[in-house]
Amino acid sequence: MYNEYYGLIRAPFEMSPDPSFLYLGEAHREGLATLVYAVNSGKGFVMLTGEVGTGKTTLLHALLGQLDSTTNSAFIFNPRLDPLGFFRMLFDELGVGEACDSKAEYLLALNHYLIEKLAANERVLLIVDEAQNLSTEMLEEIRLLSNLETPTSKLIQIMLVGQPELQVLIDQPELRQLRQRIALRHHLRPFDQGEVAEYVQDRLGKAGYTGRGIFKKKAIKELYAITEGTPRLINNICDGALLLGYARQETSLGPDVIREVAHDLGLLAKDEFEGNESGTGGGRSPKKRSRRRMFRFRR
Numbered sequence: 001m002y003n004e005y006y007g008l009i010r011a012p013f014e015m016s017p018d019p020s021f022l023y024l025g026e027a028h029r030e031g032l033a034t035l036v037y038a039v040n041s042g043k044g045f046v047m048l049t050g051e052v053g054t055g056k057t058t059l060l061h062a063l064l065g066q067l068d069s070t071t072n073s074a075f076i077f078n079p080r081l082d083p084l085g086f087f088r089m090l091f092d093e094l095g096v097g098e099a100c101d102s103k104a105e106y107l108l109a110l111n112h113y114l115i116e117k118l119a120a121n122e123r124v125l126l127i128v129d130e131a132q133n134l135s136t137e138m139l140e141e142i143r144l145l146s147n148l149e150t151p152t153s154k155l156i157q158i159m160l161v162g163q164p165e166l167q168v169l170i171d172q173p174e175l176r177q178l179r180q181r182i183a184l185r186h187h188l189r190p191f192d193q194g195e196v197a198e199y200v201q202d203r204l205g206k207a208g209y210t211g212r213g214i215f216k217k218k219a220i221k222e223l224y225a226i227t228e229g230t231p232r233l234i235n236n237i238c239d240g241a242l243l244l245g246y247a248r249q250e251t252s253l254g255p256d257v258i259r260e261v262a263h264d265l266g267l268l269a270k271d272e273f274e275g276n277e278s279g280t281g282g283g284r285s286p287k288k289r290s291r292r293r294m295f296r297f298r299r
Contacts, residue, residue, distance in 0.1 A: 002246035009208035013239040015232065017058040019065050023202045025195040027188055028059060034186045035063045035159070039071065039125055043183040044146055044154045047170070048161045050188030053232030056161055059188065060127060070122045077129040083141050090126065111148050114155035124156045132162035132169060139169070143178040190229030196220060199231065200238060214242070215253050222255035226262045237261050 003011060012021075024032060031048060038046040050056045064073060074093035081089065087106040088099050096113045100106045117124050128134070128142065148155045160166065164187075170179050191199055197220045204214065215223070215238070227233035240261035245253045262268040 002242045003207075005246045005249075006214060006242060006251075007209055007211065008204070011239070012203040012207035012209070013235040013242070015235055017055075017061045019058075019061050021203055021206055022058065022062050023199045024062075025191045025199070028055060031059055031186045031188050032062055032066075034184055035059070036066055038159070038184050039063070039067065039123065039157060042123070042154055042157060044157060045178070045182045046157070046159045047166065047182050047185045048159065048188065049164055049166050049185070051190065051230065052163060053230045054188045054190055055231045056188055057129060058231075060129065060161060067125070071125055072117060072122060073125040073127065075127045075129065079128055079130055079134045079138065081138070083138065086138060086141065094124070107148075110145075111155070114148055118150065118153070118155060125159065126156055127159045127161060129161045130163075131160040132164075132166040134169070136169075136172065136174060139175055139178055143175075143181065146181055190227075191224075191231065191234075192229060193221065193224040196224045196227070196229055196234060199234065203238075211251075214245070214251070215258075216255070218255045219253050219258050222258040226258065226267055233267065236265055237267070240265065 003009070014021075035046065035048065037043075048056060048059070060075070064075070067073065072094055074090050076086070076089055076093065078089070079086075083103055084106075087103065087110075091097065091099065091106070091109075094113065096109060100109060114124055126142075126145070131139075134142070142158060142160075145156055146154065146158060160170075160182075169175070170182070197217075200215055200220065200223070201213070219241075223234060223237060227237065237258060241253050241257045244257055244261060245251070250257070259268055
């Protein structure tokens with residue numbers, strides 16, 4: 001809707017984890033390097049954690065894009081499954097074969113598949129996203145998969161990805177065997193203020209923007225203060241800000257637009273928003289206030 005107005009060839013702040021928009025802050029570079037190293041060196045169990053919206057899934061897609069054809073990967077994003085459901089999804093992702101009637105049959109078929117891949121000098125990687133939602137029973141089932149090995153190498157590498165609650169889950173006494181098998185861990189922190197500015201400019205550039213800057217420096221500062229550097233929230237607010245700027249025919253967006261969109265998204269309390277309004281000399285003109293009521297933004 002606002003692309004042509006701002007000289008964009010595509011929407012810069014879509015929510016989908018598009019690898020072409022990948023921006024690597026320091027923590028994200030370290031995280032990707034850790035994941036690539038873990039896969040290439042056959043580390044067995046790896047764990048990636050991060051708060052909601054910090055870019056874990058985007059990082060996983062970047063990892064998968066870097067793996068060569070000798071790595072067979074299974075990406076399980078719905079871990080709320082019983083053991084048979086989990087194995088059915090795993091087999092479907094790997095293209096192993098027909099569904100089995102029991103867990104024992106699944107394990108036999110999986111072991112045969114893994115040995116074949118080892119003989120062909122290929123890796124097998126299992127990624128479990130949203131792993132903080134796994135039951136203790138399923139975590140133990142996944143741990144037992146790591147017993148599929150030869151005297152010299154693991155037959156399957158397993159990556160657990162989730163919110164910080166995953167660490168709390170792993171720390172339970174009954175999961176100490178799993179905890180001891182995790183060879184590498186990385187926690188993905190949000191962007192700092194400098195990275196927020198680079199992230200916004202990077203996405204605008206990849207969307208075709210060639211101007212001097214849509215968002216003013218104070219807008220970026222406000223954006224960081226509200227989002228605390230969380231990419232998903234940055235995308236939501238920037239998308240709404242561009243829409244609001246288009247509605248007002250503004251080519252340069254300041255902190256007031258950021259606050260207004262954040263308030264509409266429920267990210268800024270009413271008293272904080274109104275306090276900022278009164279602190280900037282009486283707020284906006286009636287015309288702009290009436291336009292604001294015409295544009296509401298989704299959470």
